[in-house]
Amino acid sequence: MKRVVKIILYGLGILILVLLMAALFFSSKFNREFEKVITFEPVEVIIPQDSVSIERGRILSVDCRSCHGPDLAGKVFFDDPTIGTLPSSNLTRAKGSETEHYTNQDFVKAIRHGLNKAGNRLMVMPCKSTSQISDKDLGCLIAFINTLPKVENTFPKRKFAFTAQIMAGAGLFGDLFHYDLIDHEITNNIKHIPEGSTEEYGHYLTSIHGCNDCHKKDLKGGKSPDPVSPPVPDISRTGNFGKWTQEQFISVFRTGKTPEGKILDGNFMPFAGLGAHSDEEIAAVYNYIKNKKD
Ligand code: HEC
Ligand code: HEC
Known part of the structure; x- marks a missing residue:
């Protein structure tokens, strides 16, 4: 009898060890991806100054508000002890915000290519779709962002809880980074299509x-x-x-x-x-x- 108990205990011990090793493997795999920095120089987009273009940018920015808030000053996308924290960044370039030191071309890099200023791949931000915005419209959108009043609204940095790191590392959340889904060559050549009912x-x-x-x-x-x-x-x-x-x-x-x-x-x-x-x-x-x- 004693022998059977011993075997069960050994079995359990090995199982726990294997599970722990798998958890550590997946969480460190996720963390390497999460912190990865990609060097990328976007092709320059011309930013217009006229009021018609800025109005076009305002219209295009309405889609961004569902996540970045009505004034585009950001909001918490999720904050949960079991998952972690992810802010939808403050886009107003206010002091202490994610975009405080953003140039116009940094906005191109984020909206078209899915990378923040430091070169980390953005999460949740639907860059696969926003990468399809034509040069002309992207210029209008950034021209409008440039007119936003600075709203001081700061958030903690993005962070994943250990359990969420394991799940993300094991691929349970699907595609995490839109950067990986974008054809970065094609996005530089998107044709402008005249507005109309076509x-x-x-x-x-x-x-x-x-x-x-x-x-x-x-x-x-x-x-x-x-x-x-x-x-x-x-x-x-x-x-x-x-x-x-x-x-x-x-x-x-x-x-x-x-x-x-x-x-x-x-x-x-x-x-x-x-x-x-x-x-x-x-x-x-x-x-x-x-x-x-x-
Ligand atoms: C579904 C929600 C969602 C929508 C819609 C969305 N964003 Fe985002 N965006 C996010 C999140 C979340 C982040 C932060 C991602 C991260 O840090 O990994 C982000 C990050 C950004 C950044 C990078 C800022 C930084 O942290 O360095 C820019 C710029 C940006 N978004 C612009 C836009 C614009 C412009 C639009 C509309 C065309 C838009 N976003 C639409 C969720 C969204
Ligand atoms: C973030 C995901 C998402 C995006 C982006 C999105 N939809 Fe939807 N759509 C949904 C969901 C979810 C529903 C069902 C909503 C509900 O049940 O309240 C829906 C419902 C609809 C409906 C109602 C259909 C019916 O028969 O009741 C229409 C029409 C629609 N979407 C069109 C569009 C169009 C056009 C676009 C692009 C401009 C779009 N959607 C973008 C997720 C999305």
């Missing part, structure tokens, strides 16, 4: 606003990248969209309510970003989806 422009808006990131490439929906989000519906012709008129589609983004009476949760379906555009531009997205080949 399908081509509608395709551009769905790319920069990340509709295809959440609703998937075929727009037929599925699981959201956000684990606490409701399921992402089919917004192609085979979904409710197929029954909607152009006016009804535009109204979804103006009101956050669908023709079926569903109130969309802005935390999970950021309708205000597209809603900031003109009726004609939202109609472009309607035309794009309506004529999209499967």
